[in-house]
Amino acid sequence: MPAAALKSKPLPTQSTAKRSVLLELPYEPVPKRPLPPGRPRQWYITHNRRLKAMRLAIALLDSGVYLPDQARDERIRSTAELIGVHPPSPTTCHMVRAFMRYHR
Numbered sequence: 001m002p003a004a005a006l007k008s009k010p011l012p013t014q015s016t017a018k019r020s021v022l023l024e025l026p027y028e029p030v031p032k033r034p035l036p037p038g039r040p041r042q043w044y045i046t047h048n049r050r051l052k053a054m055r056l057a058i059a060l061l062d063s064g065v066y067l068p069d070q071a072r073d074e075r076i077r078s079t080a081e082l083i084g085v086h087p088p089s090p091t092t093c094h095m096v097r098a099f100m101r102y103h104r
Contacts, residue, residue: 046057052088054093059083068097 035044053069059079073093080087
C-alpha cells in the first residue's frame with residue numbers, strides 16, 4: 001500500500017467544513033526568526049507590514065470574511081484586537097484587502 005494512502009485526512013477548513021469553523025483562540029504566533037542584516041530600513045518596515053497583513057488576512061478568512069469588500073478598516077482592526085496584534089494603519093488595512101483580492 002502506498003505511503004500516501006496511509007496518511008490521515010486533514011481537519012476541515014472554513015472552505016470545506018459543513019458549518020462555520022470558529023477562530024481558535026488564543027492565537028499563538030509562529031516563533032520569530034532574526035531578519036537578515038544589512039538591508040535598508042524601509043525594507044524591514046515593508047516586510048513587517050506584509051507579515052502583519054498576512055496574519056490579519058488569514059484571521060479574517062478563518063472568521064468567515066472572504067471578500068475584500070467585507071473587510072472594512074473597522075473589521076480588520078477588531079480582528080487585530082481579537083488576535084492580539086496592534087491596530088493596523090490604513091496602509092496595512094489596504095494591504096490586507098489586497099492579499100484577499102489577489103490570493104484567491
